[in-house]
Amino acid sequence: MKPRVEIIALGGTIACTPDAGAGGVAPGLTGADLVAAVPQLDALAQIHAGNLSNLPSTEIGLPLLFDLAAAIRAHENGGTTGIVVTQGTDTIEETAFVLNLLHRGSVPVVVTGAMRNPSLPGADGPANLLAAVACAADPGCRNLGVIVAFDDVIHQAAWVQKRDTSSTGAFWSPAPLGWMAEGRPILYARPPRSPGFDVPPDAPLPFVPILKPGLSDPPLLVQACLDEGATGLVLDLAGGGHVQSPWLDPLSAAAKRIPVVFSSRTRGGRVLSRTYGQAGGEIDLLNRGLKGSGDLDALKARLVLMLSLMTGGPDRFDDFTDLSWRAEDPEIPFPRRSR
CATH class of the missing domain: 3.40.50.1170 (L-asparaginase, N-terminal domain)
Structure with missing residues (x-):
């Protein structure tokens, strides 16, 4: 049949x-x-x-x-x-x-x-x-x-x-x-299934905007988003996750109120976590309470943060940022191809 x-x-x-x-x-x-x-x-x-x-x-x-x-x-x-x-x-x-x-x-x-x-x-x-x-x-x-x-x-x-x-x-x-x-x-590959969400039918949609700073762009929209009731914020940043210094104080203040996630506007590679230590580098941002998006670009990081907020809180966000394959058996370095 x-x-x-x-x-x-x-x-x-x-x-x-x-x-x-x-x-x-x-x-x-x-x-x-x-x-x-x-x-x-x-x-x-x-x-x-x-x-x-x-x-x-x-x-x-x-x-x-x-x-x-x-x-x-x-x-x-x-x-x-x-x-x-x-x-x-x-x-x-x-x-x-x-x-x-x-x-x-x-x-x-x-x-x-x-x-x-x-x-x-x-x-x-x-x-x-x-x-x-x-x-x-x-x-x-x-x-x-x-x-x-x-x-x-x-x-x-x-x-x-x-x-x-x-x-x-x-x-x-x-x-x-x-x-x-x-x-x-x-x-040619069989990736592992990702964790998922069970969203309550009455969960309200959170307001989670994406901000993408360019050269000489002032951080005025950070406070504007907070004033409009943002429950989370996603930043689409340069390189491995880097922002200009005028944004640091507004972002630090925002991260004390709502989850703030940063991704890379390159849309390729993983957001860095331990390479650049200058002001506005990813190490600085993590120390200020922001979260890196790992393998997720800004669009997908926003969706994960929204679904996390709709299902109880942002704590689950980190469960979804690593999309890489992990071998259960360390003796098997690569996934077997399907036949």
């Missing part, structure tokens, strides 16, 4: 149609429309498709993602083999990351979309959807949590980033989990 794959459509470029009134394209196609455009899906699985929304991805928020996570749990409990989520690409790196923190089941959850809308030559949505369904239906993709399948590359949700505004190869991660070959997912 064929595996059962549920496609949950949220909108985005993959679902866009020309909108004469707006002078461009806007989400309009349903999940069923997306499936109808790819007849090859029928050979892979029993497909059911539905819409949870039909929005540009910038309109997706945490409440919708909580509803999506609940829908995924219900489908898994009902015997679904795998889940595919289609959405706009602008926020895939955030939504996939949040879903990975909420999804504790074993079924594959595969997020995909398109960079070229269906009205353009070479639209990539059908190929991405076919690859995503192949991953969702493949037993080898179980227990991976949430993955992103895009442009025939398979990325771990914890690491994936969008690095281009229009290229079909916009999505990047430092070490992809695998690739598509002849219509099948080929995995």
Whole structure:
């Protein structure tokens, strides 16, 4: 019997149609429309498709993602083999990351979309959807949590980033989990599952802004954020996590009131913790009570801090900053490749 794959459509470029009134394209196609455009899906699985929304991805928020996570749990409990989520690409790196923190089941959850809308030559949505369904239906993709399948590359949700505004190869991660070959997912790594969050349904959304200081940028927004009720603050800093000295006193004062996290605006490498000791260096910031984001960029650090605050407090934040692989057996230096 064929595996059962549920496609949950949220909108985005993959679902866009020309909108004469707006002078461009806007989400309009349903999940069923997306499936109808790819007849090859029928050979892979029993497909059911539905819409949870039909929005540009910038309109997706945490409440919708909580509803999506609940829908995924219900489908898994009902015997679904795998889940595919289609959405706009602008926020895939955030939504996939949040879903990975909420999804504790074993079924594959595969997020995909398109960079070229269906009205353009070479639209990539059908190929991405076919690859995503192949991953969702493949037993080898179980227990991976949430993955992103895009442009025939398979990325771990914890690491994936969008690095281009229009290229079909916009999505990047430092070490992809695998690739598509002849219509099948080929995995080269099996990362450990991350810890997760169980968010109470009545938890209010905290206000956690991101500040990105540039040259000669005064720290006026730090106090402004506090005055507006920020319950946490994320800084997108230069290099390994460094800020100019005028920011130090405001940040020290803020860290006594709310959790303040610093990340690197390079979006590559780990935030440093023991290299630079000058004023405004990462050692100085840690000594002032700020928290480093480890492997997380600012977008993902903000989401972890928000979910931590929604589930009781910021103490769990440090549990999510190390995304590196750890061998349980010290005699095995690298993870075994899947076959």
